[in-house]
Amino acid sequence: DTEVTQTPKHLVMGMTNKKSLKCEQHMGHRAMYWYKQKAKKPPELMFVYSYEKLSINESVPSRFSPECPNSSLLNLHLHALQPEDSALYLCASSQARPPSYNEQFFGPGTRLTVL
């Protein structure tokens, strides 16, 4: 299985809602990533988990809360988002040891719209 899956594919939420994005991989990867991508722009790194521990947080607002419950799962909890948070949210995974950690596998993304 060389796939990263993400659910849901689309999500519409109000600014007062609480929702979660889910990402799953069964490639035995021990590094997982969340990216945010605006239209016609490159992905922007948000968080990196390595061996289920948060290793990088790119100064993301606290209304985004990541969670890595086990080596196969990565969640992104959303609360009190703003309309400008509307974007495609991509999950990726990779090996956590050099040099293989340099190759990231991406999921199809969740298209988030905040009203």
Place this chain on the structure above:
Amino acid sequence: AQSVTQLDSQVPVFEEAPVELRCNYSSSVSVYLFWYVQYPNQGLQLLLKYLSGSTLVESINGFEAEFNKSQTSFHLRKPSVHISDTAEYFCAVSVNTGNQFYFGTGTSLTVIP
């Protein structure tokens, strides 16, 4: 610090014509290089990669890229494009001291019938 430059934001090309998408990077350490393709409303798919070895790498759908260390480039080429190649293409660089990617700004390839 690492940076990736894709000088061409949009490249229109006629079907069956050749195309080159340019990518230059700056880094003071050894790098690994990648091209990703993103079709409309989809995630990123790895097109090809350079980790080590031969500087010319090929994908299964006819794309190739050559790592040129002296020119710090990793340009993507295809001798004859198809309508289905219309997509956004991202060049990315990773270094051997960490697991972060540095993406270029992307090139939108449009193949014209």
